[in-house]
Amino acid sequence: MLRSLPIYLILLIPLLGLAQQNDSLPKPIIPADKAGLLKNIDFTFAMRMGFRAYTFRGGDNYYNGLQFQNGFTALGISGKLHKKVYFKFRNRFNNTSEVQTLDRLGSNIELAYIDVTASPKLNLVLGKMYAFYGGYEYEFSALDILEYNDIYGNALAFVTGAGITYQAFEDHKFGFQVLNSRTKLYEDIYGDVVAENIQEPDWPVAFVGNWRGSFFDGKLRTIYSLSYSNEVRSRGTTFFTLGHKYQDRKLTLMYDFHYSSEQIDTKGIITLIQEEENVAENVAYAENWLRAEYRFSPKFTGLLTLMNSNAYANTKTSNDHIRTSYGMIPTIYYSPFKDIDVRFYLAYIGRYYDYSGYATENFNVSGYNKNEVRIGFIAPFLLL
Structure with a gap:
């Protein structure tokens, strides 16, 4: 409905x-006397579609392909129902509509929350929302990200819970959330692939805190966050991010550092590499993300995204480096219209994966790379 x-x-x-x-x-x-409420309601239809040519090369394996792809398609409703009550709902059609066993919503319902203004400085957020993680890679909608780095590419971003935001000073804002740490029961995610000492907790909960700062008249901004979540009983994940953004008239620079220490592998990368029956334990991920945007003219913008990620596992002898990944995404945007945001883009996406000597010897893995050229468009339409 x-x-x-x-x-x-x-x-x-x-x-x-x-x-x-x-x-x-x-x-x-x-009723006609209520129709004015629609002035405060926004209907949005956002989409990213493109044509991709890609190759994969690793060891003795090689394949390539061509295809059109709908990378992002979503319908959203948002607006004010009262001077102190705001709501937002977004249905992304690229995700499954199967109702999740924990939060009782389909994965396609990414956002379904209300934002209540409790005071001029304090807001209360309730419902299914984005976690207040830091960094500018996460700040972008998936509409604008052609390829995520490893952590956010495998993180659960939209979960149900409650949060507050507090504008402590003009240039400093703080947020805190208590959320479900996942949308499914653990057995529905992993089935029988669990370690013997893993049990479902009474409440798989996540605590997230963040700080947004602004300096030098807004030219330098920060989004830092620290979170702890327990996926299973008495075992959890500590995740912190440091996001920085510099912006002037034509140039925007963003740099993020992310680190996730996980007693149970929530990203699944180490578990997949080890190919064991049990979920990997005591793993860590550390990564860097850099994005530069330069506006050459009102119609042309160039950007370059660079990223790397390192994965570690606690082996019998030490905390060993398992894998390093690299990414490079140069992109050109062309915006032909003044009064509507439709961007045509041409991009190259290169991802490279190298394994340590320990991983090669113990898990029989070898490095590989993926290369892709995309041409398409991004259109966040405001329908009403």
């Missing part, structure tokens, strides 16, 4: 005035 709600409302709008002119018509669902 919610999925069809925007269509119903759009169809009803022209009927509001007509109902007042013809008394034989039924009473409108939205």
